Amino acid sequence: DTAVSQTPKYLVTQMGNDKSIKCEQNLGHDTMYWYKQDSKKFLKIMFSYNNKELIINETVPNRFSPKSPDKAHLNLHINSLELGDSAVYFCASSSQGSGNTIYFGEGSWLTVV
Amino acid sequence: AQSVSQHNHHVILSEAASLELGCNYSYGGTVNLFWYVQYPGQHLQLLLKYFSGDPLVKGIKGFEAEFIKSKFSFNLRKPSVQWSDTAEYFCAVILTGGFKTIFGAGTRLFVKA
Numbered sequence: 001d002t003a004v005s006q007t008p009k010y011l012v013t014q015m016g017n018d019k020s021i022k023c024e025q026n027l028g029h030d031t032m033y034w035y036k037q038d039s040k041k042f043l044k045i046m047f048s049y050n051n052k053e054l055i056i057n058e059t060v061p062n063r064f065s066p067k068s069p070d071k072a073h074l075n076l077h078i079n080s081l082e083l084g085d086s087a088v089y090f091c092a093s094s095s096q097g098s099g100n101t102i103y104f105g106e107g108s109w110l111t112v113v
Numbered sequence: 114a115q116s117v118s119q120h121n122h123h124v125i126l127s128e129a130a131s132l133e134l135g136c137n138y139s140y141g142g143t144v145n146l147f148w149y150v151q152y153p154g155q156h157l158q159l160l161l162k163y164f165s166g167d168p169l170v171k172g173i174k175g176f177e178a179e180f181i182k183s184k185f186s187f188n189l190r191k192p193s194v195q196w197s198d199t200a201e202y203f204c205a206v207i208l209t210g211g212f213k214t215i216f217g218a219g220t221r222l223f224v225k226a
Contacts, residue, residue: 043216045214045215048213096210099145099164100207101162102147103159107156
């Protein structure tokens with residue numbers, strides 16, 4: 001069983017569309033994250049939720065809206081997609097009990113055309 | 114400001130050569146340290162981590178890292194690389210008890226067969 005799973009894995013969409021990426025973890029972790037990796041492989045944190053509460057909200061356009069219905073799920077909705085949103089989006093989770101070691105999902109490759 | 118620096122952006126080695134990738138951090142406090150590997154087209158996977166104790170930690174696939182507190186460094190080493198070690202390597206740091214893990218910019222390693 002995949003510990004952190006996200007869907008879809010690949011997403012090609014037109015500018016201006018709205019899309020969502022879903023994430024689920026079965027590790028029993030209390031903290032979940034969204035990271036963005038650009039074409040130069042630079043990894044930047046976007047959001048983090050701890051026990052469904054938003055605790056990290058980096059400088060991200062408000063077109064990006066995370067939602068955590070419960071501790072095991074963290075979804076990312078993106079409105080009015082732009083070319084610059086093309087990237088790989090990684091969901092991740094951690095628990096304080098394991099020193100907040102981050103475990104990543106397999107990534108969602110988003111291409112905006 | 115908190116930061117993580119990886120000095121080598123690209124490293125090219127021949128098989129059986131020894132590897133050392135540098136990582137320095139700037140944090141005001143006790144930290145947990147990590148190295149992750151990202152194989153082409155895949156997600157980040159944990160190689161090793163340091164929380165406390167013996168500053169020399171061993172990870173998977175023959176990798177090890179040494180924490181030198183006085184130098185704020187956590188360098189990754191492998192005595193003899195293989196072609197299959199070709200990947201991107203990321204150093205990461207989090208304040209102990211914190212939630213925000215900061216990643217370095219990554220080092221791209223290419224091992225020639």
